[in-house]
Amino acid sequence: MIKTVDLKKTFVGRGQTVHAVDGVTAHIKEGEVVVIIGPSGSGKSTYLRCLNGLETLTSGHIHVDGVDLADRKTDLNKVRREVGMVFQQFNLFPHKTVLENLVLAQTVVRKRSQAEAEIKGRELLKKVGIPEKEKEYPIRLSGGQQQRVAIARALAMDPKVMLFDEPTSALDPEMVGEVLEVMKQLAREGMTMVVVTHEMGFAREVADRVLFMDFGKLVEEGTPEHFFNEPKEERAKLFLRQVL
Amino acid sequence: MNTELKNWLWRSLTLLILFSMGAGLWVATKKIDYTWRWNRVPQYFVYHNEDIKTVPFDGRVTTIDKIGETSKITILSENDELQSFIVDVGTERVVVDEDLFAGDSIGSTFSWRVGPLLHGLWVTLWLSAASSVIGLIIGLVTGLCRVSNNITLRQLSVFYIEIIRGTPLLVQIFIFYFFLGTVLDISRIVAGISALAIFAGAYVAEIIRAGIQSIPKGQMEAARSLGMNVPQAMVYIILPQAFKRTLPPLAGQFISLIKDSSLVSVIAITDLTKSGREVITSTFATFEIWFIVALLYLLLTSVLSQVIAWVERRLAVSD
Ligand SMILES: Nc1ncnc2c1ncn2[C@@H]1O[C@H](COP(=O)(O)OP(=O)(O)OP(=O)(O)O)[C@@H](O)[C@H]1O
Ligand SMILES: [Mg+2]
Numbered sequence: 001m002i003k004t005v006d007l008k009k010t011f012v013g014r015g016q017t018v019h020a021v022d023g024v025t026a027h028i029k030e031g032e033v034v035v036i037i038g039p040s041g042s043g044k045s046t047y048l049r050c051l052n053g054l055e056t057l058t059s060g061h062i063h064v065d066g067v068d069l070a071d072r073k074t075d076l077n078k079v080r081r082e083v084g085m086v087f088q089q090f091n092l093f094p095h096k097t098v099l100e101n102l103v104l105a106q107t108v109v110r111k112r113s114q115a116e117a118e119i120k121g122r123e124l125l126k127k128v129g130i131p132e133k134e135k136e137y138p139i140r141l142s143g144g145q146q147q148r149v150a151i152a153r154a155l156a157m158d159p160k161v162m163l164f165d166e167p168t169s170a171l172d173p174e175m176v177g178e179v180l181e182v183m184k185q186l187a188r189e190g191m192t193m194v195v196v197t198h199e200m201g202f203a204r205e206v207a208d209r210v211l212f213m214d215f216g217k218l219v220e221e222g223t224p225e226h227f228f229n230e231p232k233e234e235r236a237k238l239f240l241r242q243v244l
Numbered sequence: 245m246n247t248e249l250k251n252w253l254w255r256s257l258t259l260l261i262l263f264s265m266g267a268g269l270w271v272a273t274k275k276i277d278y279t280w281r282w283n284r285v286p287q288y289f290v291y292h293n294e295d296i297k298t299v300p301f302d303g304r305v306t307t308i309d310k311i312g313e314t315s316k317i318t319i320l321s322e323n324d325e326l327q328s329f330i331v332d333v334g335t336e337r338v339v340v341d342e343d344l345f346a347g348d349s350i351g352s353t354f355s356w357r358v359g360p361l362l363h364g365l366w367v368t369l370w371l372s373a374a375s376s377v378i379g380l381i382i383g384l385v386t387g388l389c390r391v392s393n394n395i396t397l398r399q400l401s402v403f404y405i406e407i408i409r410g411t412p413l414l415v416q417i418f419i420f421y422f423f424l425g426t427v428l429d430i431s432r433i434v435a436g437i438s439a440l441a442i443f444a445g446a447y448v449a450e451i452i453r454a455g456i457q458s459i460p461k462g463q464m465e466a467a468r469s470l471g472m473n474v475p476q477a478m479v480y481i482i483l484p485q486a487f488k489r490t491l492p493p494l495a496g497q498f499i500s501l502i503k504d505s506s507l508v509s510v511i512a513i514t515d516l517t518k519s520g521r522e523v524i525t526s527t528f529a530t531f532e533i534w535f536i537v538a539l540l541y542l543l544l545t546s547v548l549s550q551v552i553a554w555v556e557r558r559l560a561v562s563d
Contacts, residue, residue, distance in 0.1 A: 054465055081471025091466035095484050095562050104480060105470035137562040150466075157470055 001161055001192050002028040002051060007060035009046050009216075020046040022216030023060070028161070033193045035203040035224075038213035039239055044196040047213065048163050051194065052083040065160060081109050084154030088166040090146045092138035098125065098149050099134035102156045110157060117156070124152040128182050144175030148182055155186075162186065164195040200243060204228055212236045273531070281529045285536055288359040288523045296352045297329050305342045305350075317350055361533075364519025365540050371433075371515055372502045372544070375440035379501065380494075382441060383448020388478070390453040401449065408446035414507050416443055421511040436508035444501045451493045455486035488559045495552040499545045506541070516540055 009021040020043040028034050036044045049055045051062060053069055053076040062069040064079050093101050102121035106112045112120070125131045128148040130141075138146055147167055154162060164183065168176040180202050187193060187206045197203065203210055203224055210227040212220040212235075220233045228244075231237050273280070303321040310316075315336055318328045331351030338350045358366075389401040408416070420439040421432060430438070459482050467477035509518035520537040524530050 052469055054468065077468075077471050077473045080469055083469070085466075085469035087462060087466065089460075089462050091460075091462035093463065093466070093481055093485075095488065097562075105467075105472060108476055108480060109471040139563065153470070 001030045001032075001065060002194070003061075003063040004047075004051070005061040005063075007047070007050060007062060008058045009043070009050055009055055010058045019043075019216045021050060024213070024216075024218045026211060026218060026221070028192065028194055030192055031190045032208045033187045033191075033195065033206050034209050034211060035207040036194065036196045036211045036213060037198070037200075037203060037239075038219075042213045043216040044213055045165050046216075048085075048165050048194060048196055051161075051163055052080050052085055054085075077109075081105075081157050082160045084157060084159035084162040086147070086150050086154055086162065086164045086167045088169050090138075090143070090150045090170070092146055092150055092153070094138050096137075097134065098130075098136050098138065098141070101138065101149060102153050105153070106156050120156055121152070124155050125149070127155075127185075128152045129178070142175060143171045144178045147171065147175075147179045151179070151182055151186075161192045161194065164193065164197065166196050166198065168197065168199060198243070200228070212239070214239070278531065280532060281527070282532055284527050284529050285361075285532055288361045288527075288533075290356055290362060291359050293355050293357040294352050295355065296349050297331055298347055298349050299329075299344050301346050303344055305338050305340050305344065308336060308338075308340055314353075315351065319344065319350075360514070360519040360523055361516070361536065361540070364514055364516040365544075367514055367519075368502070368505055368516040368541075369544065371437060371440070371508065371513070372498075372505045375437045375444060375505070376498050376501055378437070378441035379444030379448055382445030383452055386445060386449035387452025387456065390449060391456050405446045405449055408443055409450075413439070413443050413504055414510065417507055417511060432511050432513055436511060436513050440501060440505055440508065443504070444497060447497050448494065451490050451497060452486065454493075455490035456482055458489055459485050491552060491556055491559070495549060499548055502544050502548065503541060 004024055004026050007021055007024045008019070011018040011020055022043070024047060026034075036047065038044050046055060050057055050069075051064070057070055060070065064083060067074055067079055069076065069079060092098075093104070096104060099118065099121050102124060103114065103117040106117035106120060107114060110117075122131065122134065125134055128151055130145050130148060133141060133145060133149075138149065141149065147170075151162075151167075167183070168179050171179065176199070180199060183193070183195070183202070184206055195202070195207075205224075207224050209221060210224050211218055212227065212231075212233070214235050220227065220231055220236045222231075227236070228240065231240060299319060301321045303319045305317060306320050306326070307318045308315055309318075310333060313333055314330050315333050316328050316330055317336065317338065318326055320326055329350060330353070332353050335351040335353075338344065338348075344350070386401045386404060389397040390405070392398060417436065417439045420435040424430065424438075425432065425435045463481055463485065464477055467481045468474075472480070505515060506517040509515055509521070512518070514522070516537055520533050524533050527533070
């Protein structure tokens with residue numbers, strides 16, 4: 001589904017060069033749930049943002065469903081509608097109601113009719129457990145509810161892959177569960193997911209594979225059992241000692 | 245002392261101060277021996293115009309028929325042609341069988357006419373409205389150029405904004421009228437509107453730029469991640485939010501524009517200010533007219549700010 005080959009992303013600014021992603025080669029298969037973990041600043045977000053073209057790559061290749069993002073002829077907008085993204089800060093559209101948040105891109109990008117998009121929107125709101133909030137504005141929802149709306153908004157585009165960038169990090173602890181529950185359900189339904197998270201429990205329970213990144217490099221990858229119980233790399237061991 | 249009573253005392257003090265300022269003005273004008281002639285003012289808003297009818301030829305009155313409020317005077321000319329004239333009842337100056345010479349007055353009609361002040365108010369109103377709309381469009385386009393990735397667009401917009409903001413509007417109006425007006429052969433009204441619109445556009449552009457930049461980056465990213473292209477994200481996501489935030493400064497800008505439009509009177513456009521000046525030359529009611537003109541500007545600007553406040557309340561539902 002997604003293949004990255006020697007992916008590099010370098011930020012140059014104020015005389016400094018940051019190799020945020022430094023040669024990552026990975027393959028995310030269809031229906032797989034891949035969790036990326038690593039210390040702060042290790043390039044997890046940047047890697048994820050490269051996957052849907054929010055960052056332009058410095059070098060290397062990304063193939064999403066067979067389409068090369070590095071190819072200049074690729075229409076990134078077409079790729080993005082197949083790749084859903086959920087952000088740490090939710091990024092709901094504050095001037096639109098919950099339902100309008102779900103409907104807008106469907107009508108504008110997917111060219112669905114208003115009625116069709118609303119049906120789909122309501123269906124998804126039911127799925128994430130807040131059908132009664134459709135007329136509410138995002139600001140009047142709790143963080144957990146907002147993040148669930150954000151997930152529903154991404155799902156409304158019928159993406160082939162869902163990317164999550166620390167979806168629970170901005171939430172109060174008591175709301176983390178409800179968002180993770182929605183994500184687990186998605187995983188059970190066979191959605192291809194790439195999740196950056198600090199929720200080790202989620203990684204252990206749901207992930208098919210764990211990627212560990214440090215200093216922009218893919219340091220270790222394997223099944224959760226392997227990664228949490230017998231990591232080979234020294235840095236992974238050190239990291240696990242700190243977070244567990 | 246309870247706060248309610250205290251507040252009322254302060255309010256009375258405000259009134260007292262305003263009242264004594266008014267009284268002071270009154271005393272001051274007494275000293276310079278100025279006769280206030282407020283009764284002369286209304287006729288410059290609307291007046292009852294008398295239109296005197298004359299016969300264009302020599303002839304004789306045949307009949308005078310009353311039709312409701314008007315009289316129909318029929319006159320037979322020397323070469324036996326009948327022609328009728330309509331005048332208001334009671335203004336007839338001829339009788340049946342009277343002989344008339346060309347140019348004699350036979351009666352008159354009355355009608356309400358718009359006086360110079362009302363006309364000036366109207367000119368100021370549509371002048372400001374037209375230049376606001378054009379200025380908004382120019383400002384929107386320039387503001388978008390200002391935040392675009394294209395270097396040329398960005399530099400051109402900065403160039404335009406700096407030139408306009410760095411020179412006085414009065415000078416710009418003169419340049420538009422004397423230079424562009426001559427070169428491009430445009431009328432004074434077009435020159436005036438363009439000068440105002442381009443002036444406002446530069447300020448609007450900066451307001452729009454600040455508005456767009458005040459929207460968190462995550463909004464654009466969320467829109468793009470849903471597959472929207474940049475124009476779609478701008479139209480559906482960024483600009484509506486930016487518009488809401490920029491409404492107060494935009495309102496201020498357009499209120500300024502109404503006031504600044506008084507400067508076009510220097511290129512002989514009969515706006516409110518110019519009309520005021522013209523009325524003064526014929527009435528010498530200098531003080532009254534300037535006060536009235538000020539009041540009319542105040543009326544326009546406060547209506548605008550009420551409208552904007554209403555829009556702001558409407559938009560506040562998502563807060
Ligand atoms: N737009 C940018 N400009 C310059 N440097 C950046 C930019 N975005 C990220 N970086 C740098 O790239 C590196 C990787 O950042 P990234 O956000 O991908 O880390 P992360 O693993 O997601 O960290 P965290 O867990 O704190 O979210 C950091 O050193 C960061 O400072
Ligand atoms: Mg991050």
